[in-house]
Amino acid sequence: MDRARLRLGRVEAGRAHARLARNTQGRQYAAVARDELVVGFDLDLTLIDQRIGIASAMTTLESEIGAGIDVQWVIDNVGLPLEAVLARWVPPGDVEGAASRYRTLFGEVGASSTRVMPGAVEAVEAVRTFGGKVIVVTAKYEPHAWAGLRAVDMAPDAVFGWRFGPAKGDALLAHGAQIFVGDHPADVLAARAGNSLAVTVATGPASAPELADAGADVVLATLEDFPAWLDAYRRKTPSG
Numbered sequence: 001m002d003r004a005r006l007r008l009g010r011v012e013a014g015r016a017h018a019r020l021a022r023n024t025q026g027r028q029y030a031a032v033a034r035d036e037l038v039v040g041f042d043l044d045l046t047l048i049d050q051r052i053g054i055a056s057a058m059t060t061l062e063s064e065i066g067a068g069i070d071v072q073w074v075i076d077n078v079g080l081p082l083e084a085v086l087a088r089w090v091p092p093g094d095v096e097g098a099a100s101r102y103r104t105l106f107g108e109v110g111a112s113s114t115r116v117m118p119g120a121v122e123a124v125e126a127v128r129t130f131g132g133k134v135i136v137v138t139a140k141y142e143p144h145a146w147a148g149l150r151a152v153d154m155a156p157d158a159v160f161g162w163r164f165g166p167a168k169g170d171a172l173l174a175h176g177a178q179i180f181v182g183d184h185p186a187d188v189l190a191a192r193a194g195n196s197l198a199v200t201v202a203t204g205p206a207s208a209p210e211l212a213d214a215g216a217d218v219v220l221a222t223l224e225d226f227p228a229w230l231d232a233y234r235r236k237t238p239s240g
């Protein structure tokens with residue numbers, strides 16, 4: 001199966017979300033001038049890659065509980081909330097316990113297996129160059145998000161964990177983020193909810209056309225293209 005069908009399902013869901021976003025919010029986003037540049041970043045497959053650690057912890061979990069977890073599916077869909085992923089195979093009453101066990105296992109291997117995504121360090125530096133603030137908003141358990149960032153010597157101003165899709169919006173609004181950068185169609189919804197410009201990178205499960213279909217304002221191949229894009233954006237909105 002069904003990976004093709006699942007992938008198609010994600011695309012369709014992204015299109016539906018994009019239509020909803022356009023219908024309810026129009027095309028407005030935070031292009032107005034603000035005093036301080038604030039850029040929000042998603043974590044998994046935007047700034048860092050922890051798929052090796054995720055696969056290891058999930059394989060061990062499956063060997064312990066025998067729920068039939070499709071580890072490859074998990075890897076192909078990195079960035080989704082853990083409980084929602086486990087609920088595909090684990091009975092409802094056992095999800096919480098399985099999630100807790102997974103976090104223990106991932107805590108042992110996650111940080112050491114962390115790799116930085118291409119251009120991520122330079123993207124964060126580009127924000128700093130403009131005197132801007134960097135916040136990370138992720139579905140990941142917050143202590144593990146910090147551990148992964150520390151493993152690649154990244155020190156954002158703030159990290160918000162356990163948020164997915166539109167739920168990321170409150171953190172973006174709280175910090176007045178003009179821009180949110182992510183790799184998933186749900187990150188476009190996050191940007192919309194946060195009144196931020198939706199900048200996407202095609203380094204996660206979604207292709208560039210899928211991100212465009214989801215309503216992204218900007219689609220970059222990788223974060224290696226972000227500094228030049230940010231520079232151009234700042235020229236257009238110099239005080240924003």
Ligand SMILES: [Mg+2]
Nearest residue numbers: 042044079183
């Ligand atoms: Mg992601």
